[in-house]
Amino acid sequence: MKKKLSLLLSFWFITMIIIVGCSSNTASNGEKVENSKEDQLIIYTTIFPLQDFTKKIGGNHVLVESVFPPNADAHTYEPTTKQMVKMAEADLFIYTGIGLEGFAEKAHETLETENVKVIKASEGIELIKSNDEDEDEHADKHEDEHTHLDDLDPHVWLDPVLAVQLAENIKNALVELKPETRKDFEENFEQLKEQLNDLDQQFKDVVQNAERSEIIVSHAAYGYWENRYGIQQISISGLSPTNEPSQKELAEIIEFAQKHNLKYVIFEQNVSNNIANIVQSELGAEALTLHNLESITEEETKNGEDYFSLMKQNLETLKKALGR
Structure with missing residues (x-):
């Protein structure tokens, strides 16, 4: 192939x-x-x-x-x-x-x-x-x-x-x-x-005032936030969305989320993830969205969205997921 x-x-x-x-x-x-x-x-x-x-x-x-x-x-x-x-x-x-x-x-x-x-x-x-x-x-x-x-x-x-x-x-x-x-x-x-x-300072402020540091994400795209701000991503898929977890890894993610009372599973705007849907259903969690900014939609273009407006949307998602 x-x-x-x-x-x-x-x-x-x-x-x-x-x-x-x-x-x-x-x-x-x-x-x-x-x-x-x-x-x-x-x-x-x-x-x-x-x-x-x-x-x-x-x-x-x-x-x-x-x-x-x-x-x-x-x-x-x-x-x-x-x-x-x-x-x-x-x-x-x-x-x-x-x-x-x-x-x-x-x-x-x-x-x-x-x-x-x-x-x-x-x-x-x-x-x-x-x-x-x-x-x-x-x-x-x-x-x-x-x-x-x-x-x-x-x-x-x-x-x-x-x-x-x-x-x-x-x-x-x-x-x-x-x-x-x-x-x-x-x-x-x-x-x-x-x-x-x-924007860097805004991220610091959000994390500093947060109740927790862990987030469950469908795709391991947020390692630099972990490295810079201490946000711990619990990723369902690997760096590539095609890198799916084993049954054992999936069970460990669900166990971790239950132990830490994580109430949200975070998806991305341009990548569907059936396994993340399973995790969300198993936890009874609410779905949130982070924008990975790889590309934008026609509607976002018409609305005049730019890097900063989309990143500020991400900050609002983080505030909710981290329990600020």
């Missing part, structure tokens, strides 16, 4: 190169990239925070689009050939570079041959290991070219302090591509940094 997927991806990338060679400045439908201006940088990103930070830092000097459709799962999404063609016409492609987006490493190599600047936004960030003792065992069962990253937590953007580094790497790339507007990029970055530092 993996070999077939790899062959398909290779076919997509080869097709892309052929098509791009015949249409250097047009989209796959033969039209110019929509709403672009000659002096704007055309940028594609993966997860929503990268898109949002790039817009905030770049301002009117950039046109930014995510390759992910609404509510996509970053762990499993694969771009279409049409999307790859558009990406090959861009000035910049930004992805995390930490094994989250399965297609991105191959895309990186291909896009650079088309003179697209590519950056890994997580450059310089030290990743933490999963707190799941069985994560290595899960990883061994999945034959994947990124298996060596399977025990490292890629969800760095959920930590406001580490998000500053993501934003700074984006800012540096924009300055390199458009040095004449360095001042604007620097000023916008400083404003974003101030907002992220304020």
Whole structure:
């Protein structure tokens, strides 16, 4: 199955190169990239925070689009050939570079041959290991070219302090591509940094005033909160939502929740988890939602949601789950 997927991806990338060679400045439908201006940088990103930070830092000097459709799962999404063609016409492609987006490493190599600047936004960030003792065992069962990253937590953007580094790497790339507007990029970055530092303090305040530190989550995406703020995530699935628990592990989760009187099971906005539903039913617990920010819905886009509005929603969920 993996070999077939790899062959398909290779076919997509080869097709892309052929098509791009015949249409250097047009989209796959033969039209110019929509709403672009000659002096704007055309940028594609993966997860929503990268898109949002790039817009905030770049301002009117950039046109930014995510390759992910609404509510996509970053762990499993694969771009279409049409999307790859558009990406090959861009000035910049930004992805995390930490094994989250399965297609991105191959895309990186291909896009650079088309003179697209590519950056890994997580450059310089030290990743933490999963707190799941069985994560290595899960990883061994999945034959994947990124298996060596399977025990490292890629969800760095959920930590406001580490998000500053993501934003700074984006800012540096924009300055390199458009040095004449360095001042604007620097000023916008400083404003974003101030907002992220304020968000960091809000997390500290919520945890400091909480009755407990444990939360039950459907997916182990919140290790950086544990590392930074002391929030203990009891995860039903591993770092990848496909890493499901054994019957023994499931029983231990339920026993732990009952012992600590945990009344909530926290789901995510873009990932369904049948096993988490079972845990919720067994405990008679209330369902809550955390937004992992990998992608957003069409409705959230229409409502003008950004990184900070979604993270503040997460803070409200934490207040309830932690018993503040």
